[in-house]
Amino acid sequence: MIPFSGFSQWTPTNLGARKVKESQEKLEFAALYVLNADQLRQSLKNAPLRFSSEKGTFISLPTASGRLEHFQVWESSNMAPQLQAKYPDIRSYVGTGVEDPTAYLKFSISPVGFSSMITRSGISEFIEPYTEDRTVYAVFDSNARRGQDKVPFEKSNLNEPQEKPVKKKRRCR
Secondary structure (H helix, E strand, C coil), X not given: CCCCCCCCCEEECCCXXXXXXXXXXCCCCCEEEEECHHHHHHHHCCCCECCCCCCCEEEEEECCCCCEEEEEEEECCCCCHHHHHHCCCCEEEEEEECCCCCCEEEEEEECCEEEXXXXXXXXXXXXXXXXXXXXXXXXXXXXXXXXXHCCCCXXXXXXXXXXXXXXXXCCCC
């Protein structure tokens, strides 16, 4: 049996009276969660380094499909040792899916919150802080529509000149 920790790290929630971050206002999320970051940090405390031969630590994360998915993770922080010693609460990790071995996970956790990206089958899923107080996290995939990010595609023929170039007048000296 594989030891999974963190079944209660993520709790489904609703927005309540919390204010949404301006950058997230048009996000079409799959679900909202509250994270018990202390419990997650405790689970990751003994995570082996990425290129070690040790088995990774097991955690679970919510996905855009609405279920918790299990991952085996390794620490992948890229700070110089002196800088990592100065900021021990900033850590990055990589992982692979247990149920879906094609799922690749990257995430970081710091005093300002948690953020992650899971890639699989050409789709990326994200978990990001959704509220200004960073207590509520949105889970969404790369198909989530953000109104400000949608730019209509315009077709053009590169063989046809779009505008005639303006010729500069030369001065004779």
